[in-house]
Amino acid sequence: MVNDNFDVVLSVDRTLMTNHHGKEFLGFMTTGPPILVPEKVWMAIAAPKMEVDDIGRPREAPYGLRKIEAALLDAGIKAAVIDPDHLGKHLKNAKVLGIGHHDYFALGPPSSEWWVLTGKEPVNARYFKRFMEKPEIRAAKNNGLKIIVGGPAAWQWLWMPEYFEKWGVDTIIEGEAEKIIVSLVKDALDGKPLPQYVYVGFKDVPLLEEIPLIKNASVNGLVEIMRGCPRGCRFCSVTLRPLRHYTLEMIEKELQVNKSAGLDRCLLHSE
Numbered sequence: 600m601v602n603d604n605f606d607v608v609l610s611v612d613r614t615l616m617t618n619h620h621g622k623e624f625l626g627f628m629t630t631g632p633p634i635l636v637p638e639k640v641w642m643a644i645a646a647p648k649m650e651v652d653d654i655g656r657p658r659e660a661p662y663g664l665r666k667i668e669a670a671l672l673d674a675g676i677k678a679a680v681i682d683p684d685h686l687g688k689h690l691k692n693a694k695v696l697g698i699g700h701h702d703y704f705a706l707g708p709p710s711s712e713w714w715v716l717t718g719k720e721p722v723n724a725r726y727f728k729r730f731m732e733k734p735e736i737r738a739a740k741n742n743g744l745k746i747i748v749g750g751p752a753a754w755q756w757l758w759m760p761e762y763f764e765k766w767g768v769d770t771i772i773e774g775e776a777e778k779i780i781v782s783l784v785k786d787a788l789d790g791k792p793l794p795q796y797v798y799v800g801f802k803d804v805p806l807l808e809e810i811p812l813i814k815n816a817s818v819n820g821l822v823e824i825m826r827g828c829p830r831g832c833r834f835c836s837v838t839l840r841p842l843r844h845y846t847l848e849m850i851e852k853e854l855q856v857n858k859s860a861g862l863d864r865c866l867l868h869s870e
């Protein structure tokens with residue numbers, strides 16, 4: 600029998616909780632508005648629903664959420680990634696909802712270009728707003744749920760204070776969150792106050808050996824092989840992070856996790 604009482608639920612809207620039919624580049628359609636077809640058809644092509652288990656855990660999930668899940672599990676915290684269509688049951692018990700996104704409000708490229716060119720809000724922003732307005736999230740928030748947001752688009756919350764307030768977001772984490780998330784979640788579980796904003800600087804990122812390895816499958820078998828970049832272009836934020844190359848053993852372990860879930864191919868990701 601599966602223990603499905605999770606203290607921490609990790610999730611995101613459908614534009615990211617999908618495997619894009621196994622065709623990663625279809626994901627770019629989620630950065631635009633529907634064109635020539637209704638939104639439902641656009642989303643059916645770009646972001647189909649994910650296969651889930653009997654308690655709503657997706658077979659594959661965004662790699663960033665899998666890393667946070669792994670960090671929390673390694674720390675002995677009951678956490679799971681849950682599909683956005685299956686949040687209700689879990690949020691009745693959960694104390695923390697963690698959300699990661701590539702482009703919460705469609706402010707990054709290429710979403711912003713699509714928006715300017717078409718005059719229509721891209722589906723990633725539309726779906727994220729609907730996600731945050733879900734009755735089960737609102738009800739849980741009213742019952743004391745803590746909401747922590749992060750991921751590559753965490754910066755966008757600083758430009759959207761009205762949504763930060765409206766949805767009762769507690770903490771924004773900007774930067775690599777695998778180390779800081781454990782202490783923040785422990786504080787939340789202990790009922791301690793959370794900071795509104797955490798910036799993970801050069802010295803605070805996890806060392807190579809502190810980067811947790813995913814425990815469950817990532818979307819389309821994506822695994823990371825390095826963080827940072829040796830080139831040092833001055834305009835690039837990646838240079839603000841130390842260079843870390845995964846060992847072959849680390850890469851193999853994550854590939855094996857995906858293989859065990861039935862994925863027969865992989866995507867190797869670097870900065």
Ligand code: SF4
Pocket residue numbers: 828829830831832835836837838870
């Ligand atoms: S990631 Fe690209 S832009 Fe950034 S430092 Fe490396 S080569 Fe330059």
